[in-house]
Amino acid sequence: MEKQYLFxxxxxxxxxxxxxNEQVLFSGLNVSLSPENVLFLEGENGxxxxxxxxxxxxxxxxxxxDITWGNQSISSVPExxxxxxxxxxxNGIKDELTVxxxxxxxxxxxxxxxxxxxxxxxxxxxxKQADVLSRQLSAGQKRKLALARLxxxxxxxxxxxxxxxSLDKATVVFFESLIKQHIAxxxxxxxxxxxxxxxxxxxxxxxxxxx
Amino acid sequence: xxxxWLQIFKRDLLIAFRRRSxxxxxxxxxxxxxxxxxxxxxxxxxxxxxxxxxxxxVTALLATMLSLDNLFRSDFEDGSLxxxxxxxxxxxxxxxxxxxxxxxxxxxxxxxxxxxLAVLLYVPTEMISMLLLTLLLGTPTxxxxxxxxxxxxxxxxxxxxxxxxxxxxxxxxVLIFATLxxxxxxxxxxxxxxxxxxxxxxxxxxxxSPFAIAAALKVSLx
Numbered sequence: 001m002e003k004q005y006l007f008x009x010x011x012x013x014x015x016x017x018x019x020x021n022e023q024v025l026f027s028g029l030n031v032s033l034s035p036e037n038v039l040f041l042e043g044e045n046g047x048x049x050x051x052x053x054x055x056x057x058x059x060x061x062x063x064x065x066d067i068t069w070g071n072q073s074i075s076s077v078p079e080x081x082x083x084x085x086x087x088x089x090x091n092g093i094k095d096e097l098t099v100x101x102x103x104x105x106x107x108x109x110x111x112x113x114x115x116x117x118x119x120x121x122x123x124x125x126x127x128k129q130a131d132v133l134s135r136q137l138s139a140g141q142k143r144k145l146a147l148a149r150l151x152x153x154x155x156x157x158x159x160x161x162x163x164x165x166s167l168d169k170a171t172v173v174f175f176e177s178l179i180k181q182h183i184a185x186x187x188x189x190x191x192x193x194x195x196x197x198x199x200x201x202x203x204x205x206x207x208x209x210x211x
Numbered sequence: 212x213x214x215x216w217l218q219i220f221k222r223d224l225l226i227a228f229r230r231r232s233x234x235x236x237x238x239x240x241x242x243x244x245x246x247x248x249x250x251x252x253x254x255x256x257x258x259x260x261x262x263x264x265x266x267x268x269v270t271a272l273l274a275t276m277l278s279l280d281n282l283f284r285s286d287f288e289d290g291s292l293x294x295x296x297x298x299x300x301x302x303x304x305x306x307x308x309x310x311x312x313x314x315x316x317x318x319x320x321x322x323x324x325x326x327x328l329a330v331l332l333y334v335p336t337e338m339i340s341m342l343l344l345t346l347l348l349g350t351p352t353x354x355x356x357x358x359x360x361x362x363x364x365x366x367x368x369x370x371x372x373x374x375x376x377x378x379x380x381x382x383x384x385v386l387i388f389a390t391l392x393x394x395x396x397x398x399x400x401x402x403x404x405x406x407x408x409x410x411x412x413x414x415x416x417x418x419x420s421p422f423a424i425a426a427a428l429k430v431s432l433x
Binding site for chain 2: 058060061082149
């Protein structure tokens with residue numbers, strides 16, 4: 001059994017609205033999420049899933065509404081964003097660095113987890129490619145490396161935007177089990193996905209942004 | 212906190228080393244543009260000597276601007292910038308690591324090659340140290356000011372032209388004090404006042420621009 005996360009709190013979104021190109025993507029959105037819970041965002045393309053995730057990460061400012069983390073506004077709690085592991089459309093890895101250098105960089109920048117880089121490389125199946133420049137990896141391998149970020153830090157709040165694009169089945173199964181471990185440790189997860197994800201046994205809330 | 216600073220600094224040096232064209236292109240630009248002047252003006256020693264400081268400084272200014280283009284672009288495009296905003300270390304501190312690395316990669320080679328180019332323009336040897344001193348005080352300022360503009364335009368598709376319109380006017384004070392310092396010392400006067408002003412501008416840029424850059428990057432991410 002892994003150690004429980006120390007830093008967790010309830011996330012509350014109240015009356016959130018987001019405009020894009022002068023069009024309302026969503027408005028009056030109310031969501032709350034507690035530790036050990038998963039929020040699954042649904043909705044057709046362009047319904048604002050990514051925008052919502054970016055607002056939760058603090059990259060975008062909401063056009064209306066409040067987001068609170070443990071009853072404090074997220075902008076007044078710097079620890080909030082430091083506790084996020086975000087994997088978005090962009091992988092956030094450097095093409096000019098090797099696989100191992102990328103992993104070590106992810107670790108050194110945040111509250112590191114106890115897991116060894118070598119063990120991460122073996123688990124995601126990139127051990128042989130450790131010294132290969134990331135530029136030479138395939139799209140799926142790059143995605144694996146981006147998702148490995150989740151294992152390198154000890155963050156309790158994961159935000160994943162289409163995490164499993166171009167991944168093979170075995171890797172998807174591996175990351176599904178990683179998600180289950182994360183939730184069991186008291187973590188929180190918000191994700192979008194057009195793939196079928198096996199989240200059986202977890203408490204999953206669905207939110208459809210289309211309507 | 213300092214550890215993250217060093218990591219970013221080392222990372223950027225390593226990346227630049229593996230993508231050498233970015234170091235070399237601005238340098239070649241600098242060398243080529245400067246060597247065009249003796250070709251165009253002819254072997255007029257007096258004239259070249261007179262306008263040499265201006266040539267070197269204006270070219271240095273343009274070369275710096277050229278080299279800055281990629282300062283945040285790749286981090287913006289591959290998503291590293293998003294990840295950086297989620298770190299414990301403030302973005303304003305991390306950008307100083309990037310700019311310091313950038314100066315070592317592009318500003319320092321410029322300084323090192325200047326004595327050679329100065330000979331090409333008949334700059335007297337006793338003037339070269341003053342020329343290097345103005346560049347040493349001036350180019351970091353150019354990088355810092357330019358980085359604000361880069362940070363603002365990194366999200367735009369055609370940032371290049373807007374960028375030059377945005378930051379060239381801001382470079383004028385540095386240019387004026389640098390060339391004035393060189394003129395003064397060429398005529399045998401003290402250039403201390405101008406150098407002190409350049410140092411003051413540099414200190415101002417170091418203290419204020421990181422916050423402006425971090426804020427501008429966050430606007431670009433929005």
